[in-house]
Amino acid sequence: MRRAVVAGLLAVACAAPAAAQELVSYAVQGDGIMQPLAGLRGDPQRGRAIVASRQQGLCLLCHAAPIPEERFQGELAPDLAGVGARYSEAQLRLRVADPRRLNPATIMPGFHAPQQAPRVGSAWAGKPILSAQQVEDVVAWLATLR
Template sequence: MPKHGSRPSPAKSSGDVLAIAAASLLLVASAPIGAQEMRFFEIVDDGIPEPLTGTRGDPARGRAIVVDRQKGLCLLCHSGPFPEQRFQGNLAPDLSGVGARWSEGQLRLRIVDSRRINPATIMPPYHSIDGLVRVGKTWQGKPVLSAEQVEDVVAFLTTLTEAP
């Protein structure tokens, strides 16, 4: 079973490269200084079945991260059941019903490093530092979200079971 490690090359088309670059710049600008160190994980099939922290996250904190335009930046690309949030994205799937579409482990892998599922994805890795380029010196070697924050987001996303 693969362990956290090397990455496939990112997308090759110029449109994908530009989208990845734009998303990466935004994430680097919002990455927390002093974020907790990386937690290793084990991928089983198409998911990470065990929580990165050994415990489940808090859905309320996870929702706050998802809608926070400085921390998670999820709504830059995704839309979802967030009526109070204006200007939701349309580049990625709607988050409504995501908890019914994917298991907790599948959601966790998509948050940790979606490139493991789709090497051409524009979704940035939130808890992986492998294969990243043009990362600001202050943020090198640090994940965008801590393991605890990943678990909070996963806990929230599992509550989204209603389709749009």
């Protein structure tokens, strides 16, 4: 039941107007994306704001994170505390951009992968949820969580 609720919420999130971004290509090597998307540098403060946002990332729907001012954090996915000590930036980048490359059965959406969810509006089909810059911002913040 919880998965059905989360899947429904993610389908709605994937159809939000903010999802209309252009997809940039990237190369997966092993379990990571070694190069920053589009050669961009991330900003940890913007990344934290995206993770905390109930309109953009929706990360806290499933994950708990060290963002004490945000109530009602998720329990479906791993806690993000310490994630920067567990994974390299390349590994974090792939987990944010396209986690299905690592686990095809994951309920986590690919934030910079073509969206194939059944309820995605046609204007957003094949478009990522987050821009390359936003992905790099999230990765920069996650990398600080040691």
